Amino acid sequence: MTLTTLKGALLGMTILGLATPALADQLADIKAAGKIVTATDMHYAPFDMLNNGTYEGMTKDLFDEVSKELGVEPVYQDIPWPAELPGLEVGKFDIIIAPVTVTPERIERYAFGLPIADATVGLVRAVSSDAVQKPEDIAGKTVGVQQGTAQFKQLEAYGASLGEVSIKEYGTTDEAYADLAAGRLDAVAGSSPNLAYLVKNRPETFVQTDPATFGEPKYFAWAMQKDEDSASLVEAVNAAILKMHDDGRMAAIQEKWLGVAPDLPREVPTE
Structure with a gap:
């Protein structure tokens, strides 16, 4: 390699080094x-x-x-x-x-x-209906849940283990709660903190099942x-x-x- 060639190679490496972007942070x-x-x-x-x-x-x-x-x-x-x-x-x-x-x-x-x-899944029902007292009572019932959530997947798996459970998906939990209060659902599934907060603030309308949760802790x-x-x-x-x-x-x-x-x-x- 001639001196001119060597200088060219080193210059090329320097240019490449300068052109290499810094690691993003x-x-x-x-x-x-x-x-x-x-x-x-x-x-x-x-x-x-x-x-x-x-x-x-x-x-x-x-x-x-x-x-x-x-x-x-x-x-x-x-x-x-x-x-x-x-x-x-x-x-x-x-x-x-x-x-x-x-x-x-x-x-x-x-x-x-x-x-x-905590995000363990649970169930809430309307005070006006006693059809769902415990989680396994949702067999043959209609249960609301927010779409695209892990709670939906857990409800789906739990429902399959019970037999036939009709699952209705909602864009927000508020919509599901409204249908539950109106008698269009038998229960709503969600994370235990959300449901506990709902019942605490609207005890005249909603109550959790006993036990309140099912499935693995999340x-x-x-x-x-x-x-x-x-x-x-x-x-x-x-x-x-x-x-x-x-x-x-x-x-x-x-x-x-x-x-x-x-x-x-x-x-x-x-x-």
Whole structure:
């Protein structure tokens, strides 16, 4: 190789090196922008709700604190649940803060933060009807559930084990509760915290079954993209949640909205 050829090769390598993009870091980008863009369904009390047009709920209180730890402002978006996971995959927002049930299938595709609440599935019925007293009583009955949720899949599997259960899907839990109150459903399936909150606030209309839940214990968590670029964000969110556990903020917010502060794993579930 001549000296001229060697100089040309080195120059080419330098140019290629300069042209190589730096490794993307989602957390660094978020901090540079000064904001973190979220997605949630604001029709999922007590986690997310609109009160005279104002967003409030346990999720907002928790994520307000996480945003402070990250040093950025949260941008809250009201997105229908069926559009949230697909939207996350194409980068329409940084994080889904709607409570997402952690399942083995979702763990394969998304990165989860530490659990923020219990998500075990349960049932609620109308006070005016005693046809469904316990979970197995839904055999041969019509049960409402929010579409696209892990609770739907758990209800479907449980219904199959009982025999024939007619499942009606709804865009929001509020729609399902309305039909239950009107006598168009025998029961509604959902996560235990949501149903407990419903019964607490509308005891004259709704009551939980006894026992209140069925199936395996599940947890709610926030979902982020599962790639190398997002690893720093996942780590920072989890560090903030652990800090809130240790300084009492997590328990205080849970007691405010759920009435209790349940023990939650300090590690991300693996199944």
